[in-house]
Amino acid sequence: MNNNLILTVGNSMMGDDGAGPYFAQLCRQVPLPNWTALDGGTTPENFVHQIRAMKPERLMIFDATEMELPPGKIRRIDKDAIAETIFVSTHTLPLNFLIEQLEDEINEVLFIGIQPDLVAFGFPMTHAVKSAVEFFYDFLKNNGDLSEISLF
DSSP states (O other): OOSEEEEEOOOTTSGGGGHHHHHHHHHHHSOOTTOEEEEOTTOGGGGHHHHHHHOOSEEEEEEEOOOSSOTTOEEEOOHHHHHHSOOOOOSSSOHHHHHHHHTTTSSEEEEEEEOOSOOOTTOOOOHHHHHHHHHHHHHHHTTOOGGGSOBO
């Protein structure tokens, strides 16, 4: 097990909300160096025990997030911004609750959001979002520095 864990979030049947599952799929097909990926689907809180058992040093949560940016833009999001801003979410619990559950045991918990264009049942992922997910995958594959990603 790598010391870095990616928890993806989203629903592949909801257009651009499938960005997280698509990212997990890319990671399964060709694993990223130094990262292990876990697809949390629409209930990432159900994976808390598994994440704790894996004991990662760093956890990155990746999800489609409404930030009022152009589709496909990727940002690091502060935990407090999740709680203060109304993000469109298809999840049972807000992600800041999940982060708070884990940050006492994990040295670094990051939330990476990707701006969706269309989140609706039965629609495919838009080209802008799919391309951005692939760009981010390549960024990590080439050992990109997450601190270079703009903060929202």
